[in-house]
Amino acid sequence: MAKEDNRSTIALTMGDPCGIGPEVIAKALNSKELSELYRPIVIGNPWAMNQALKLIDSSLKVECIDSISKHNSTSNDVVSVLDLDNLSINDIHTGKISPECGKAAMEWVSKGATLAMNGEVDALCTAPINKEAASLAGYKAIGHMELLQEVSGASQVATMLMSGRLRVMHLTTHRSLKVACSYVKKDRILEMLILTHDEFTKWGIVNPRIAVASLNPHASDGGLLGDEESSEIEPAVKEAQSRAVNAIGPVPGDIVFNHAIDGLYDVVLAMYHDQGHIPVKVYGFETSISVNLGLPFVRTSVDHGTAFDIAGKGVAHYQSMLEALKASISLSQGNGLPNTDLGGT
Numbered sequence: 001m002a003k004e005d006n007r008s009t010i011a012l013t014m015g016d017p018c019g020i021g022p023e024v025i026a027k028a029l030n031s032k033e034l035s036e037l038y039r040p041i042v043i044g045n046p047w048a049m050n051q052a053l054k055l056i057d058s059s060l061k062v063e064c065i066d067s068i069s070k071h072n073s074t075s076n077d078v079v080s081v082l083d084l085d086n087l088s089i090n091d092i093h094t095g096k097i098s099p100e101c102g103k104a105a106m107e108w109v110s111k112g113a114t115l116a117m118n119g120e121v122d123a124l125c126t127a128p129i130n131k132e133a134a135s136l137a138g139y140k141a142i143g144h145m146e147l148l149q150e151v152s153g154a155s156q157v158a159t160m161l162m163s164g165r166l167r168v169m170h171l172t173t174h175r176s177l178k179v180a181c182s183y184v185k186k187d188r189i190l191e192m193l194i195l196t197h198d199e200f201t202k203w204g205i206v207n208p209r210i211a212v213a214s215l216n217p218h219a220s221d222g223g224l225l226g227d228e229e230s231s232e233i234e235p236a237v238k239e240a241q242s243r244a245v246n247a248i249g250p251v252p253g254d255i256v257f258n259h260a261i262d263g264l265y266d267v268v269l270a271m272y273h274d275q276g277h278i279p280v281k282v283y284g285f286e287t288s289i290s291v292n293l294g295l296p297f298v299r300t301s302v303d304h305g306t307a308f309d310i311a312g313k314g315v316a317h318y319q320s321m322l323e324a325l326k327a328s329i330s331l332s333q334g335n336g337l338p339n340t341d342l343g344g345t
Contacts, residue, residue, distance in 0.1 A: 018311060043112050048092055063078045102136055110147065125324050128302055160292075161290050162291065168269075170272070199294070209265045233249065289303050
């Protein structure tokens, strides 16, 4: 879209308005910490946005627009909200599951993806949706990543969590542990290593160092505790290396993340959801975010849920939203990931 200045235009999807999404967006915008770097457009419900601003006693005013072309404001005192007119305020019940809100939240994400693919916004930054509400609304793709892959037609999409220098890719995310173990196969690991290498290189990280976590304790102790390391992970690492991918491993899961924090690796490939999520959230819960790899546009997100139990109380932390915005701005402007030295070894 035509810009009135050099700032990135970032679309922020509100997430489920019954949760803390509107509040964390309101707090991030109210801080004005990044206001000189980007122009926000909130995709969501104007009433919910206005209520969130009132909750935190903000002087920001809502500007309701029905088309992206009407986003002309450069004022830091105005929050532009793109209203799809798809939700009645009577269906917004703070802290409670609402299929209507689940449906609206997913439609806001789909709209944001379309705007990003069309080049009308520079990046997409998402507040949390509620998977149960989305499911009750009839959605089968109940997560952001699955929906965005469906809308964009991307052949392969993966989720990376990050907090500071700790960045973790995931071989699988929303799978039971039993099912996730069945995905630890050479071809899938190799695909993920190549995807990670290509995306990090695109972001300006030269020869990214990708550590591959083991599946079994102690990387199987030479086969005493399983054979996936020797039969699947190690062959994938060697094949990746033959393709000029700087893959290292398998590295025992109880040391690989500490090594990454110390700067030995640029990113770790975890074998399943909790193996990667737990270290990131213990290391920096309030500042952790997620970034999608493989989409044809930049998408970052908070790394927390809708938190219905504290919704509407004004106590939600917004640091994750602020960090997600920083990453979306940096990536959309070609400056790579925040907290990055641009040079693996």
